[in-house]
Amino acid sequence: MLTDVLQYLVNGLIVGALIALPALGLTLIFSVLGFVNFSIAAQLTAGAYAGWLANTLLHLPLIAVLICSFVVAGALGVVTDRIALAPIRRKSTSQTPLMVAIASIALNMALENAYRFYFGSGLNSFDMPIARDMKIGAVRIGRQQLHNLEIAIGLAVLLALFFSLTRIGKAMRAVADNVDLARLKGIEPVRLANLATFIGMGLAGIGGALLAIDTSVDPSTGSRLILLIFAGSVVGGLTSLPGAVVGALSMGMIGELGLLVLPPVYQSLTAFVAILVTLLARPGGIFSGATGVRR
């Protein structure tokens, strides 16, 4: 029993690590721009495709592949945001955040179908060897997945440093806290909005590439996970970066641990009951009030 629990915890951490990066991206964009950008699913897929092309056509190593994914997903995120979402944000009313969020769902569908048009519906695998798991005691751990976890945590730490040490990171936090005050201090919110979108979507892109290395990439790769990503971000409080990581990891772990008591068909149920319980106990998410982009 104990080894089962341990094994499922490890499996859950691995699933959680895969969704932690896009959840970080979603949280970052929400903190700075004030709306939930659901098109992050399509950027995750974009990153996965970019990584796949870099890997299979250019035969680049892992780190270069991930940089490709970051840049392509980030750039595509900024361009599509400028074209489709920024014009709606310009005339701001109380309904704007919801309208932009809905528009981002539409944007997500448009992008997904564009991928389908160019790449077809097939599954595409990376040209990377697949490794057998290592055994630590009775618990199996995948090497690839362990890498994913390390990369996700490493990026979260880098991001935290960026926000607490650099001028531009602090400026972003200022915009997140109060746009008008930040503008009075001479901070240009639009430029920061672009940067936040670039980093947020880039993170999703890396997440997509890691996920695709583990599984494969097809046009719906991102859409299949968007609810889980959103859930991770919400549980973490939507504006807290450490919260997003913890939220994503706990969504993964709760889902897998649920298998101990429930048949696997009901797995997403356990995760979503967990959201309800978290939000009932702490309406602002587990990390409400904690340090993040927004203090």
Add this chain to the structure above:
Amino acid sequence: MSKIDRRNLLRAGLGAGGLMLSSNLSSSWAQQNDPIQIGLIIPLTGATSQFGATMGQAAKIAETEINSAGGVRGRPIQIVIEDDQSNPEAAVRAAHKLIDVDKVVAIGGSYASAVTSAIAPLCWEGRTVLFTSSGADSITKLPHQGYIFRTSPTVTLQGTRVGDFAVKLGAKKMFFLGPQTPFAQSYIDIISSIFKAAGGSGSGLIYEDKKASYRSEVDQALKESPDVIVLGGYVPDTSVVLKDLYRAGFSGKKVGFSFGINDALTKAVPAEASNGAYSLVPSASENSEAYKHLVEKMKLSHLDSYSCQVYDHVVLASLALAHAPSGKVDGTAVRDNVRAISQDSEGKRTDDVVDALKLAASGAHVNYDGPSGALEFADNGDVKGVFFRYEQVEEGKLVVRKVG
């Protein structure tokens, strides 16, 4: 009320009558010249979309062939393709559109069992024939009044074949891993009972599709230490399960179905993860002239059974209408005449659409055999006499092991 006098009433009546007359005229004109619409609900996107594109192409070839041979009763046929998105909800919307707006006489394609189960009631209520390539037994058990024809082998048949095959491979302990579908539990029951009858044992687990990892499901399966795992999923989930089985170091046998283990899968999974996996493939009638002809027209070296079936869906609907003694062009006429053109023991056997059309139009007896098979239907609408092939992945490619 006082403003309506007799004269105005008369004018209005005449006007309305005239309108009705003209609309009557135009609709009868339309019936004489407009194309006969045949709907197609196929998966072009989503988890079941591996054969969607070739299904559509095969149907279009049937359309071209029938129209260049003069059409049906002097009218061309027209294929209306709708994407079911591998999603029953989208399929229901598509079926409503095809039946109510396009007024199709029949709907073909209909691949995933969940999709077919969802649209079947709309079809029989709308007196529209549904040709399906789905496997779930429950479909033809519905009160479909004869409007459903299934050209694919049933789940029971496929499950029995997979079970027998796995037993012949020497396996004793079977574990089934598959997503929630209308047929998952039947597979577990059927295959387990075959193993029990052979002195072994069997169990299974139904998982949720759309997951990024099936490690915990694989852990649960391996706890039973099976020597064969039956994979009952479609390509996206089966590809992840195969990778996770490899990572977990599973060294037993793997057997799956053609909707999960096929060329799309071998391209998506590294060879080391897929090697050795068997696939049960409902076979098209690959030695027939009809099959060779269709493959050549599609400029391919090989065509899956499902796309052949969809080609036959279009042909069956057209031939049935061409043969219908009543001369009516509607779903009921299709229903009442499919068997007359596909399994008339006195009919002239042909696997050429143009020949078959001429014979049917001239009122002669005809027995059409298509690229998908002999197309003989039992009373409940299930096709009889299906061939299977057993294939195995070798160095990342599927190789035929046995035809039976």
